[in-house]
Amino acid sequence: MRGLLSRLGSILESDPRKNPNAVVYLVLAVATIAFPIGVQVATRGSGSFLISQAADAGVYILLAIGLNVVVGFAGLLDLGYAAFFAIGAYTYAFVASDHLEFTPIHQALHIPFWIALLVGMFAAAGAGAILGAPTLRLRGDYLAIVTLGFGEIVPRLFRNASTWTSGVNGISALDTPALPIWLNGPWSGDALAIVQNFKIIDPLAYYVIMAILVAISVLLVNNLRRSRMGRAWMAVREDEVAAAAMGVNTVGVKLLAFSIGAAFSGFAGTFYGAKLSLVSPENFGFTVSITILIMVVLGGMGNIPGVIVGALLIYYVIFNILPGLPQQASDFANSIGATSLNSPSGDWPGLAGEVQRLKYLIFGLILVLTMLLRPQGLLPSRQRAEELQKGVHDDTTIEDVNAETT
Amino acid sequence: MTVEAAADPILRIDHVTKRFGGLVAVDDVTFDVKKGEIFALIGPNGAGKTTLFNGITGIFPPTAGRIVFQGREITGAKPHQVAAFGIARTFQNIRLFEYMSSLDNVRLGQHCRMHAKLWDSLFKTPAEHREEQRVTDRAMELLQFVGIEQYTHIYARNLPYGSQRRLEIARALATNPALLLLDEPAAGFTPQEKVELMGLVHKIVDQGITVFLIEHDMKVVMGVSRRIVVLDHGEKIAEGTPEQVRRDQRVIEAYLGTQH
Numbered sequence: 001m002r003g004l005l006s007r008l009g010s011i012l013e014s015d016p017r018k019n020p021n022a023v024v025y026l027v028l029a030v031a032t033i034a035f036p037i038g039v040q041v042a043t044r045g046s047g048s049f050l051i052s053q054a055a056d057a058g059v060y061i062l063l064a065i066g067l068n069v070v071v072g073f074a075g076l077l078d079l080g081y082a083a084f085f086a087i088g089a090y091t092y093a094f095v096a097s098d099h100l101e102f103t104p105i106h107q108a109l110h111i112p113f114w115i116a117l118l119v120g121m122f123a124a125a126g127a128g129a130i131l132g133a134p135t136l137r138l139r140g141d142y143l144a145i146v147t148l149g150f151g152e153i154v155p156r157l158f159r160n161a162s163t164w165t166s167g168v169n170g171i172s173a174l175d176t177p178a179l180p181i182w183l184n185g186p187w188s189g190d191a192l193a194i195v196q197n198f199k200i201i202d203p204l205a206y207y208v209i210m211a212i213l214v215a216i217s218v219l220l221v222n223n224l225r226r227s228r229m230g231r232a233w234m235a236v237r238e239d240e241v242a243a244a245a246m247g248v249n250t251v252g253v254k255l256l257a258f259s260i261g262a263a264f265s266g267f268a269g270t271f272y273g274a275k276l277s278l279v280s281p282e283n284f285g286f287t288v289s290i291t292i293l294i295m296v297v298l299g300g301m302g303n304i305p306g307v308i309v310g311a312l313l314i315y316y317v318i319f320n321i322l323p324g325l326p327q328q329a330s331d332f333a334n335s336i337g338a339t340s341l342n343s344p345s346g347d348w349p350g351l352a353g354e355v356q357r358l359k360y361l362i363f364g365l366i367l368v369l370t371m372l373l374r375p376q377g378l379l380p381s382r383q384r385a386e387e388l389q390k391g392v393h394d395d396t397t398i399e400d401v402n403a404e405t406t
Numbered sequence: 407m408t409v410e411a412a413a414d415p416i417l418r419i420d421h422v423t424k425r426f427g428g429l430v431a432v433d434d435v436t437f438d439v440k441k442g443e444i445f446a447l448i449g450p451n452g453a454g455k456t457t458l459f460n461g462i463t464g465i466f467p468p469t470a471g472r473i474v475f476q477g478r479e480i481t482g483a484k485p486h487q488v489a490a491f492g493i494a495r496t497f498q499n500i501r502l503f504e505y506m507s508s509l510d511n512v513r514l515g516q517h518c519r520m521h522a523k524l525w526d527s528l529f530k531t532p533a534e535h536r537e538e539q540r541v542t543d544r545a546m547e548l549l550q551f552v553g554i555e556q557y558t559h560i561y562a563r564n565l566p567y568g569s570q571r572r573l574e575i576a577r578a579l580a581t582n583p584a585l586l587l588l589d590e591p592a593a594g595f596t597p598q599e600k601v602e603l604m605g606l607v608h609k610i611v612d613q614g615i616t617v618f619l620i621e622h623d624m625k626v627v628m629g630v631s632r633r634i635v636v637l638d639h640g641e642k643i644a645e646g647t648p649e650q651v652r653r654d655q656r657v658i659e660a661y662l663g664t665q666h
């Protein structure tokens with residue numbers, strides 16, 4: 001706790017120009033606390049949907065933080081990241097619902113959510129290790145191809161192995177997470193007896209849990225970055241031969257990064273399945289993998305606050321701005337008197353329909369423009385920022401990446 | 407250094423051959439490097455010197471022959487294992503981690519001597535914290551030892567050329583080697599810088615580390631090493647003291663043959 005306070009103190013004292021990350025962390029922390037209050041005030045108490053959406057965005061933040069370990073730290077291109085997300089979600093569906101009763105096992109499992117989180121995490125990490133062990137020995141490009149294939153295979157497997165997964169219908173009625181038993185033990189007494197069977201159904205509860213999980217993840221991943229392992233990842237990313245000659249087991253450290261990324265994905269998948277109470281093979285396609293990759297790249301590869309901001313921004317664009325775009329376009333046409341644009345005729349589906357059809361093109365254009373204007377991402381790590389302006393600042397002093405912040 | 411101590415071979419190159427397709431880059435080469443000496447490998451361009459280093463360090467394992475280090479056969483071992491055994495190296499065309507600070511480059515060098523596991527790193531355990539502290543102190547010491555402490559927090563790529571070569575040496579020393587392989591450490595140096603670098607090499611040997619270096623410039627080598635092996639077209643054409651080598655007919659031909 002003292003460490004946390006002193007860290008907070010150093011964040012407040014540090015010069016924002018020297019350490020923009022500190023400011024971003026602070027803004028994010030304040031926003032996290034203010035958001036549910038603000039939403040409830042602004043919507044007069046009916047903001048549950050927005051809070052629920054924010055919790056979903058948190059799932060993507062976890063995913064992006066995990067993928068950042070793989071892509072940003074270790075420099076491995078993982079194009080099938082959603083596969084591990086699916087493995088986490090399906091693991092929860094198997095171990096926390098009646099579903100297994102309808103499979104050849106004929107015995108339902110109901111593991112508590114908190115343990116299932118770990119089970120999902122280890123299942124995904126295990127899958128990552130099994131996939132990575134043979135692949136990571138090969139040159140970098142192979143990993144991209146293999147993960148691409150893996151990302152295609154896993155959802156297909158869940159769709160087609162219908163005796164086990166009930167195929168396209170997915171698995172529904174997953175257990176609702178409950179508070180850990182130790183939170184309502186014998187000491188709780190009568191006053192807290194109502195907590196006895198507390199189920200987490202309120203979006204705010206998911207939001208709070210998600211905020212805590214993200215905070216813990218940020219702390220742990222930051223620790224990793226500033227450790228022996230973080231340095232080894234960076235070295236491998238820069239020059240594998242030199243890293244190996246200096247005693248780094250390159251396959252080992254790459255495998256570790258890959259599995260840690262997978263673990264995050266599985267963890268996030270478990271949470272996602274539990275919150276939705278439903279898993280379906282349609283939710284884990286290639287577009288999900290790519291979306292997470294975009295979050296990482298656009299936010300600023302290698303830099304955790306950047307990746308969080310990237311995840312939030314892309315989530316907001318995909319799930320809030322793009323769906324509303326057709327309606328807004330037709331409203332806009334009406335307001336300027338061009339109502340004829342809105343009526344379908346011949347090939348023209350009406351402005352709303354056309355925008356609906358083109359919205360991912362618009363999304364693509366936004367991405368292309370952002371990357372052209374800011375190739376290093378919105379909030380890049382120092383290395384990344386420098387790599388993209390080779391030779392511009394030839395005598396820049398940098399703060400040490402592994403320097404202690406306290 | 408006593409004569410007895412110097413007699414022990416620390417590295418034995420035993421009939422080592424390396425082929426790249428039809429090209430025989432190293433051809434049945436045999437020699438010993440003795441403990442505590444400064445041993446030099448010379449030869450014209452393309453003689454196979456770097457290839458031999460790559461064979462020793464496991465980057466391109468030899469096609470045939472054995473490499474024995476401190477009595478243990480290390481032929482075919484992986485590069486990171488070779489480093490853990492106690493052989494460190496620098497590269498002819500500098501291979502630093504450009505976007506890591508000098509300090510981090512040297513700290514990375516200590517990777518294989520560190521004990522922090524994933525758990526320790528994740529939770530910053532006190533043991534991990536102490537180890538990081540120790541590693542940082544050692545890195546500072548090494549930067550000072552090679553004389554580039556003023557660049558501690560500068561990205562490796564932003565160092566002046568000569569300091570980059572020194573940083574590579576510091577990074578290699580960080581692995582705590584018994585044998586240090588230097589691939590043309592003075593390439594591109596002025597005569598004055600070469601003298602300074604050879605001073606550093608002597609300082610390293612004084613720490614009990616055996617140095618095995620490749621050098622193009624015969625004159626530089628003659629000044630520092632007592633024993634020299636000459637390679638030409640992959641073959642060992644001479645071995646002996648600087649005086650013996652300088653007078654060797656095949657060596658003179660090899661060098662004259664490539665210098666027109």
Ligand SMILES: Nc1ncnc2c1ncn2[C@@H]1O[C@H](COP(=O)(O)OP(=O)(O)OP(=O)(O)O)[C@@H](O)[C@H]1O
Nearest residue numbers: 426429431449450451452453454455456457458498
């Ligand atoms: N990875 C490789 N693949 C194919 N051929 C190689 C490879 N590495 C080296 N060679 C060839 O092996 C021969 C020896 O090269 P090497 O680099 O060992 O020479 P060198 O003695 O270090 O020369 P220099 O003084 O120029 O550094 C050269 O003909 C080179 O082209």
Ligand SMILES: [Mg+2]
Nearest residue numbers: 455456457498
């Ligand atoms: Mg060479």
